[in-house]
Amino acid sequence: xxxxxxxxxxxxxxxxxxxxxxxxxxxxxxxxxxxxxxxxxxxxxxxxxxxxxxxxxxxxxxxxxxxxxxxxxxxxxxxxxxxx
Amino acid sequence: xxxxxxxxxxxxxxxxxxxxxxxxxxxxxxxxxxxxxxxxxxxxxxxxxxxxxxxxxxxxxxxxxxxxxxxxxxxxxxxxxxxxxxxxxxxxxxxxxxxxxxxxxxxxxxxxxxxxxxxxxxxxxxxxxxxxxxxxxxxxxxxxxxxxxxxxxxxxxxxxxxxxxxxxxxxxxxxxxxxxxxxxxxxxxxxxxxxxxxxxxxxxxxxxxxxxxxxxxxxxxxxxxxxxxxxxxxxxxxxxxxxxxxxxxxxxxxxxxxxxxxxxxxxxxxxxxxxxxxxxxxxxxxxxxxxxxxxxxxxxxxxxxxxxxxxxxxxxxxxxxxxxxxxxxxxxxxxxxxxxxxxxxxxxxxxxxxxxxxxxxxxxxxxxxxxxxxxxxxxxxxxxxx
Numbered sequence: 001x002x003x004x005x006x007x008x009x010x011x012x013x014x015x016x017x018x019x020x021x022x023x024x025x026x027x028x029x030x031x032x033x034x035x036x037x038x039x040x041x042x043x044x045x046x047x048x049x050x051x052x053x054x055x056x057x058x059x060x061x062x063x064x065x066x067x068x069x070x071x072x073x074x075x076x077x078x079x080x081x082x083x084x
Numbered sequence: 085x086x087x088x089x090x091x092x093x094x095x096x097x098x099x100x101x102x103x104x105x106x107x108x109x110x111x112x113x114x115x116x117x118x119x120x121x122x123x124x125x126x127x128x129x130x131x132x133x134x135x136x137x138x139x140x141x142x143x144x145x146x147x148x149x150x151x152x153x154x155x156x157x158x159x160x161x162x163x164x165x166x167x168x169x170x171x172x173x174x175x176x177x178x179x180x181x182x183x184x185x186x187x188x189x190x191x192x193x194x195x196x197x198x199x200x201x202x203x204x205x206x207x208x209x210x211x212x213x214x215x216x217x218x219x220x221x222x223x224x225x226x227x228x229x230x231x232x233x234x235x236x237x238x239x240x241x242x243x244x245x246x247x248x249x250x251x252x253x254x255x256x257x258x259x260x261x262x263x264x265x266x267x268x269x270x271x272x273x274x275x276x277x278x279x280x281x282x283x284x285x286x287x288x289x290x291x292x293x294x295x296x297x298x299x300x301x302x303x304x305x306x307x308x309x310x311x312x313x314x315x316x317x318x319x320x321x322x323x324x325x326x327x328x329x330x331x332x333x334x335x336x337x338x339x340x341x342x343x344x345x346x347x348x349x350x351x352x353x354x355x356x357x358x359x360x361x362x363x364x365x366x367x368x369x370x371x372x373x374x375x376x377x378x379x380x381x382x383x384x385x386x387x388x389x390x391x392x393x394x395x396x397x398x399x400x401x402x403x404x405x406x407x408x409x410x411x412x413x414x415x416x417x418x419x420x421x422x423x424x425x426x427x428x429x430x431x432x433x434x435x436x437x438x439x440x441x442x443x444x445x446x447x448x449x450x451x452x453x454x455x456x457x458x459x460x461x462x463x464x465x466x467x468x469x470x
Contacts, residue, residue: 009365011329012319013121014151017136034124045124045132067151067329 006054007046007079008061009035009069016045022060028053039079041074048074054082085154086340089417090454094447095265095396096421097287097294101422104349105291108142112345120341121318121332138344139298140215141351145359146263147273147284149301154334155298159264161312162283162299165334166260167194167231169309170281174199176225178257180232180243181207183429187262203227210389211236215247219305222255234266238430238441239387240370240396242270258305264288264297267396268354269334270363280305289362289394292347296340305418306330313337346454362448369395369455370445376459382466386434387443395450398441400455401419401466405442408465412442416461420444 005023010016016032027047035046049057051073061068072079099307112134118127119133139153153262156162167190172178177200181189195202205226206217211234222230230252235242245261252259260281262274268289274282282300286292301309311326317337327333354362361435377385377399386398401408409422423440424431431437444458 010143012327012332013132014136014331017133018150021136024411032124032129044121045129 003072004051006051006082007033007048007072008057009039009046009072010064011067013045015063015067016047016062016066019047019061019064021046022064023047023057026056026060027081028057028064029062030057036077039070039081046069046072087417089419090450091419092444092446092450092458093419093421094392094450095240095288095425095443095445097155098289098291098447100449101293101350102353104353105346108349109293109342109346112342116341116345117353118191118341120339128412132284134312134341134348135339135344138348138351141348141355142284142298142300145268145272145351145355146284146300147275147277148282149303152301152303152306152330153298154301154331155296155339157295157340158287158297159283159285161408162281162285162297163231163260163262164188164190165299165309165312166281166305167191168306168312169201169334170258170260171198171229175228176201176203178203178210178222178225179372179446180205180213181433182211182233182236182238182427183231183431184233184237184262184264185426185428186264187233189428191231201225203360205230205232207433210239210241210387211430212241212391213243213248214273215251218248219251219255222251222257223348227255227257229260231260233262233264234272235263235267235394235396236269236387236430237396237425238427238434238443239398240265240394240445241387241389242266242392242394244278245272245277246455253278265394267397268350268359269363269366271359272391274300281309286343286347286350289448290347291350293343296343296347301330309334311336316382327358345348361390365424365448366393366395368452370397372452373397373444373446373455374458376455377462380459380466381462383462386436394445395447396443396445398443399434399463400441401437401438403466403469405440408442408462410459411465411469412461415465418458418461
């Protein structure tokens with residue numbers, strides 16, 4: 001995990017895996033990570049990505065609008081919410 | 085297990101399964117083991133990916149949407165969930181003339197409790213719903229929902245889902261389909277057939293193990309359906325109410341990930357083989373079976389009609405169905421099913437209640453020559469039995 005690590009959270013486990021598939025299929029890097037309950041009470045998993053890819057990934061995940069919960073910058077165990 | 089016996093009971097459960105199904109079950113049990121959605125470690129992730137793949141594969145096979153694939157333990161649970169979760173108090177529910185007890189028993193139990201009016205749709209001599217008469221029937225009964233099987237578990241003939249779905253959509257009638265017998269064997273397209281709730285079991289034509297099935301929902305059904313079970317989902321754990329989103333809202337309790345592994349392998353097998361090929365195989369077994377049984381003068385075929393069908397067929401003869409099944413098994417090593425096949429409504433419609441029929445249901449791996457062998461055994465029994 002680097003200083004440029006971000007995480008995305010979703011409604012359900014199905015959604016976070018779907019997002020991972022979409023991102024990986026586009027040739028971008030992503031991995032599933034455990035997420036603290038305070039930021040992901042819904043499914044306990046988050047999609048870890050490089051923050052520099054956020055705009056590109058936002059476009060990729062546009063069809064999942066309504067299934068996304070939040071976007072965070074990750075520093076160690078700290079998940080800091082990103083502004084919209 | 086190749087014991088030289090012939091298995092003609094695939095309508096009860098398919099056997100054998102494709103080799104990848106056994107391999108997937110073993111691989112999951114020994115190599116994965118994690119519970120989907122309950123943790124985020126690698127084993128749980130592998131389980132969650134597996135459920136995702138299964139929902140996606142089922143949606144692809146049936147023209148559904150993966151977010152709206154709800155995993156159940158079988159078609160019966162899916163049907164109960166669809167009826168109890170979708171039909172409102174005071175609703176009028178129409179069913180087909182061939183329904184299995186998976187439909188009739190929940191209707192019988194729930195109707196008086198919810199003030200439902202239950203009516204049977206008009207059908208032809210084989211119990212197939214007549215689209216030409218259905219439109220007026222739905223209007224006259226002021227129906228809110230229609231539930232029908234796709235293919236009959238008694239004689240294999242299929243309902244015209246596209247025509248029925250079109251009428252239901254025009255009448256704004258919720259369309260629920262029991263595809264326990266047809267899933268994996270006949271083409272299904274939820275969107276084209278305007279199906280609101282498609283009920284599947286995993287262990288028949290879909291070639292998976294027992295203990296897993298699915299309910300696929302249209303968008304409008306997904307918006308209104310209520311859960312059948314309440315409990316932990318691994319999500320929204322800070323709330324004591326069920327999550328509002330699918331599929332979690334309808335999937336309380338630990339999922340059958342082991343069964344999902346096997347079912348996924350079965351569905352992938354079907355997708356690779358193509359459903360059209362499977363349907364052709366069913367026809368290639370059914371047609372000669374009818375020809376051979378027609379040649380036996382004392383046999384009456386149940387389901388002898390043209391039209392889309394699985395390979396399942398029924399017959400009666402001067403011999404009691406249970407006696408015929410017993411001799412076929414004991415003397416010839418042929419496994420069939422006798423009696424009412426949990427479908428008294430269908431047998432009343434077909435005039436075979438209460439004795440029932442002998443049901444022959446070859447499967448995806450039944451060689452065509454086996455049909456001759458079974459027909460020969462039936463002829464032999466009828467010739468030699470007192």
